[in-house]
Amino acid sequence: MTKIDEVINKFPKDVQTVIRDIWDSLPASDRNSLLKSFTDLPTDKALLHKLFQLARITTGKKHSVVIIGPANVGKSTLYNQLIHSKEDRADVGPLPGTTQVNQEADAGLFVIIDTPGTDSVGNEGANEREFALSAAAASDVVILMFDAIQGIKQTELELFNTIRALDKPYLIAVNKMDLVKQHQNAVITHTAANLQVDPDQIIPISAKDPKTLTQLLLAIVTIEPQLTVALGQALPVFRRSLAWRTTVNSASLAAAIALTPLPVLDFGPLVVTQSLMVLAIARIYNYKIDLKRARELIAAFGVGILGRTLFAELSKLGGIPGWLLSAAIASSVTAAMGYAVTVWFEKGEKVSNESFNKISKGITNYLLGTLKNLGKKKPSKKSLQESVAESLLELKIEEVSPPNDGVESPDENS
Ligand SMILES: Nc1nc2c(ncn2[C@@H]2O[C@H](COP(=O)(O)OP(=O)(O)OP(=O)(O)O)[C@@H](O)[C@H]2O)c(=O)[nH]1
């Protein structure tokens, strides 16, 4: 344990306990393999922190998401969409005040909490408000819900300010958008103006219709990456986009790692990043694999060799700064890896090595194109990471690799 203590002690005091918790919750076999890789981990704290965040995805630590808002806005309806077991269903009704106490239920790896409306009157109303606000104070993420028709009045504004003062991640959802049809944009603009936030911060939903919840769920993932896995398990229709987001996070981290001038591509931190990505995607698809298996999968695609070949090939062309080349390659092979394991877990098909090489090369070229605007000078890790993430989120894999191209069945070559 000495080595891990050394690593943990590098962090600010207040995050040390969190990291210790995560570490302690990892199975012993994973701890041992990770410990081996720590020998050549970067000493950069931000990168380490990011790695631990990814590691957290692979552990079972439960987070809580609370839904809070005025009475009758549709909180319990949304809650019912997210819970795992029908037995936990909340009562929904047309009259305000249907929910009178907090209720919580399992939604995969995270817990979702439904609360009473915060704007009922009288002693009972005050109690209900208290229940709701204390749940918000105790949870990891707050979904603040308003009603498209009711809009934002003084009480809604006060509630918003109270939640904002908690200083924790929150999302603003406006529900019942189905009722305002052609006025949707106006509702969003008005709500944003009344709350004095950017219209992008307003997430329109119709809690009755699960198809309208993608943006909300992806927003939760963005503020709490640890919840990715949980959402994937709870709601299979979102698995592919969650897996891609996990891939993008890992691939942009890989780019930042590759900025450090070290023998490119198969040194510890990159492999750790890729392994954690594979574990996270496996968890999204409800497969339980260990770190050893994740590494075998990565090795099966020949990621290290491919990276070196690409590097040698592209540096011959000249004109591309070394840092840019290694960042683009580290990132693209990681992204291709994420794509390939997603196909594997989703369809049970192994992308052929030929096709994998083509995809990696395609993404490398794509990134070399989009990252040009960073200039010739080596950027900071943070801005590189952001640019890579932004580019990859816009990437359509089919554009760098034709669909149904070179897919083998898993038993031919596994
Ligand atoms: N049209 C429409 N109606 C909805 C939607 N979501 C919920 N409702 C309706 O709104 C009413 C209130 O829904 P609930 O989920 O009980 O609302 P709540 O916020 O939990 O209400 P309280 O528990 O009283 O605070 C019900 O009649 C729901 O069917 C939606 O997306 N569109």
Ligand SMILES: [Mg+2]
């Ligand atoms: Mg309710």
